[in-house]
Amino acid sequence: MSDKPLKVALLGCGVVGSQVVKLMREQAGDLAARIGAPLELAGVAVRKLGRKRDVEIDPALVTTDAEGLVARDDVDIVVEVIGGIEPARSLIVSALSGGKSVVTANKALLAEDGATLFEAARQGNGDLYYEASVAGAIPLLRPLRESLAGDHVKRVLGIVNGTTNYILDKMDSTGASFTDALEEAQSLGYAEADPTADVEGFDAAAKAAILASLAFHSRVTAAEVHREGITEITATDVASAKAMGYVIKLLAICAKSDDGRSIGVRVHPAMIPRTHPLAGVREAYNAVFVEAESAGQLMFYGKGAGGAPTASAVLGDIVAVARNRRAGTRGPDESTYADLPVHEMGATVTRCHVALDVADKPGVLARVAEEFAQHDVSIQTVRQEGHGDDAQLVIVTHQATDAALTATMAGLRELDIVRAVASVMRVEGD
């Protein structure tokens, strides 16, 4: 055991930051034993001094000069939990360029401009670790990056946003509308006052970009992720899925194309069978399902957010980069050797569940089936519900490209026998 402490600078002291300070303090002995040297808090950069925080910190350690803290020669490890693009990016780049190691939970920044950060880490010869950026406490990035390093990942299918999972789970279990379920999530603190980043899928899309980059050894940014939110999902959609043995989840899906030459990365609501392991993921929990060539199906499940769970992931990374610094080495670099392009959503292969309000007369099914056939989409099951003005055709397709499915829907809308395309939902996981 060395006496010389490793000094940690903390950027941001909100929900996660104060938990990091608390855990560093409470577990000082264990952390020192695991690292081989004690950790010491060098300073905490905050936006405003004197604000009430969840943890008591020696005022001498608190500063508003984040840039100055990051530049200090005695700092070994910088922990960034401010979030957002700037000033987080400049501070991380400055820390890495100065030879420090960085631990961050900043999914938005990694998904928008990870390349700049990884390049700075390479040049400064330090570590950039970010386990907390996806699925909070669930150890996911390290397994993808290291445990599966000898395997080929084919597909990653994940529930990576706790807010939307809470909302959809409530809609499924109570029959509530989206608006009511959102309000409940807000009152319980699972959703923010402005829920856009969650319910429109932006948060999940950033995570999907990070997962796809790691799984396929390529560089994927959030802008390349096809994104659809859950605001249009009705209680009827949920009930109809339920009646068919499905449940609606907001999924982040990263998959290789059949020829292995490109990848599809998308976030959208989808129906999955209730027998699928992801179907049982309730409330605000997260889970990520990974299909690898040799390993087969794997699932990682746990809390995706919250101060303590996220801080647990941050602390795990701090221990790892601290060990690396003591050993004079670095963790694995960004791996982008495969350099696969992201294909358009239209080229993605998926399936659809479609409900059509139709005229209740002979020949309707034939005309509808012909429309599917024209776009090379084959039908797996079709069921007629109701009669007269309530007549509805419920169709589940076989696999087809999203472009063909979209074109089919457009064609159906033009048919005079189709009064309305009542709902369209992709089907995944079977």
Place this chain on the structure above:
Amino acid sequence: MSDKPLKVALLGCGVVGSQVVKLMREQAGDLAARIGAPLELAGVAVRKLGRKRDVEIDPALVTTDAEGLVARDDVDIVVEVIGGIEPARSLIVSALSGGKSVVTANKALLAEDGATLFEAARQGNGDLYYEASVAGAIPLLRPLRESLAGDHVKRVLGIVNGTTNYILDKMDSTGASFTDALEEAQSLGYAEADPTADVEGFDAAAKAAILASLAFHSRVTAAEVHREGITEITATDVASAKAMGYVIKLLAICAKSDDGRSIGVRVHPAMIPRTHPLAGVREAYNAVFVEAESAGQLMFYGKGAGGAPTASAVLGDIVAVARNRRAGTRGPDESTYADLPVHEMGATVTRCHVALDVADKPGVLARVAEEFAQHDVSIQTVRQEGHGDDAQLVIVTHQATDAALTATMAGLRELDIVRAVASVMRVEGD
């Protein structure tokens, strides 16, 4: 990218070994890109030359002289997939002492004499990695060792033996007897001709020892694990659990005592609520549930055995130790700083489900309840079933030490109003 290959010696070429060779060959390009240098097969040690194998290997590489192969100066990494204690131990120690890094899937050896191996790794300054030894392809040891390095694990609760999970799942879903379910498992290749290691819990106990060592930074051997198998479980037990909303699983449980000064490590069948995430683990799948102080509840799920899944874990470790060798560093050492002792099963806190065949007359319940009270065991629920000679009391206790529960059962057997203690099963996971 370096041109100088890292040379891999393979000990054993059975189901797992031949998959390792196959994957090393098929994914040579990817592995080289991930490591920064190509891997090269230096040799394969087998017991008998000329045997038919699942993969074609240049006969010049195959040898029966394992000791000679391990001693070769040009070998960097030794992969041991022979299993068992000897000659595996001598070969691994010899490899590590010679400065090589070792990847092994040998749970029995690690659980019996890990200390000798880790010491050899330290002295030789090489790596000893063993992800494949527990839960096959599921990335579990690396997350425990690294991702949760900044957290405190409170409990590990796992289904770590696929054979017994297959048998119990069949009994649960079809009502089959243990014998019939075992026969089906054998005919499908899920159970061996001599199923003792699986059904008596030896395999799970070795894995429990490895998990407990990692989770609690202490050294636990298989001999310290309390072990009970599943051979006594009847179709009636399974049906009775089902009727109460429980399912019977063979669990490996590693938990800290309440005062944090010792650990309990045990393998036995237990009833868990059907709502518990582990209850949904079907067929031969494995899953491990981890409760950590900050991270909360985590679960890892996947295939626990089989050639390709196990080889995936071995390959992941090969990539990791190869990267370490190129960087001139080592992965984390064995961590035993906490040095917690394993307490006796009697000191373990658990709950019990008990079915008593009793005389159907007034005062029976009072007398039975008194017996529980005498041992300080409080009753959560009690239910009478049947009448006359079929009268049965079904009791679920609150938490108590296993010693108190055992003493209670002994006391009940002495009561003349108790015709028989029809079944006793621990209850976990709620």
